Amino acid sequence: DAGVIQSPRHEVTEMGQEVTLRCKPISGHDYLFWYRQTMMRGLELLIYFNNNVPIDDSGMPEDRFSAKMPNASFSTLKIQPSEPRDSAVYFCASSSTTRYNSPLHFGNGTRLTVT
Amino acid sequence: SQQGEEDPQALSIQEGENATMNCSYKTSINNLQWYRQNSGRGLVHLILIRSNEREKHSGRLRVTLDTSKKSSSLLITASRAADTASYFCATDLDNYGQNFVFGPGTRLSVLP
Numbered sequence A: 001d002a003g004v005i006q007s008p009r010h011e012v013t014e015m016g017q018e019v020t021l022r023c024k025p026i027s028g029h030d031y032l033f034w035y036r037q038t039m040m041r042g043l044e045l046l047i048y049f050n051n052n053v054p055i056d057d058s059g060m061p062e063d064r065f066s067a068k069m070p071n072a073s074f075s076t077l078k079i080q081p082s083e084p085r086d087s088a089v090y091f092c093a094s095s096s097t098t099r100y101n102s103p104l105h106f107g108n109g110t111r112l113t114v115t
Numbered sequence B: 001s002q003q004g005e006e007d008p009q010a011l012s013i014q015e016g017e018n019a020t021m022n023c024s025y026k027t028s029i030n031n032l033q034w035y036r037q038n039s040g041r042g043l044v045h046l047i048l049i050r051s052n053e054r055e056k057h058s059g060r061l062r063v064t065l066d067t068s069k070k071s072s073s074l075l076i077t078a079s080r081a082a083d084t085a086s087y088f089c090a091t092d093l094d095n096y097g098q099n100f101v102f103g104p105g106t107r108l109s110v111l112p
Helices: none
Strands: A005-007 A010-013 A019-024 A031-038 A042-050 A053-056 A065-071 A074-079 A088-095 A110-114 B004-007 B010-014 B019-025 B031-037 B043-050 B055-058 B061-066 B071-076 B085-092 B100-102 B106-111
Touching (some): A010 A019, A019 A088, A019 A110, A031 A074, A042 A065, A042 A074, A042 B100, B010 B019, B019 B106, B031 B061, B031 B071, B043 B055, B043 B061, B043 B071, B071 B085
Parallel strands (some): A010 A110
Antiparallel strands (some): A019 A074, A031 A042, A065 A074, A088 A110, B004 B019, B019 B071, B031 B043, B031 B085, B085 B106
């Protein structure tokens, strides 16, 4: 099992540019989560999907952020336009409800730097 | 405010010693999980304890849960340099058991 795969690993962009982060969950997992990690705020849940449907997006900071899951094996998190305060490590995680309260499996994250 | 809060924020010990980290939370939970994060990597699940359990073991890890005090502790026995990482507790927020809130973490340094 390859685990959760995120790309790119690092992204450096200028303020105002569009940024797209990608995630491939573990095959068979029906939950997908996007988290953001910063020193100041720790690990924050942005949005999560169940069977490709967004369940809770209350953590999405503002309209500049959008997330999609067009199929069970792919999700994107888009920031448009990006701002320096969006600089953080963005993690994707997946889990399976074949077992109740199953653990989250995290990717290695995308480190985003907005200058 | 965060649901879970780890204590201490940072811990430095010698190899072979035991490390204890604590987690406090505010609302009722279905379960509590502990994760480890090595520098530059994603979080890795260590252990889950359900609200009706009081103690759980996994290898050198021992987790306790006191729902009356809304607290949990993670004990790592006979620590190794490879245990150097940040440790997070996560609590679930809803009955689906899939919406987790993470604490700020404890940074553990195990010195050889």
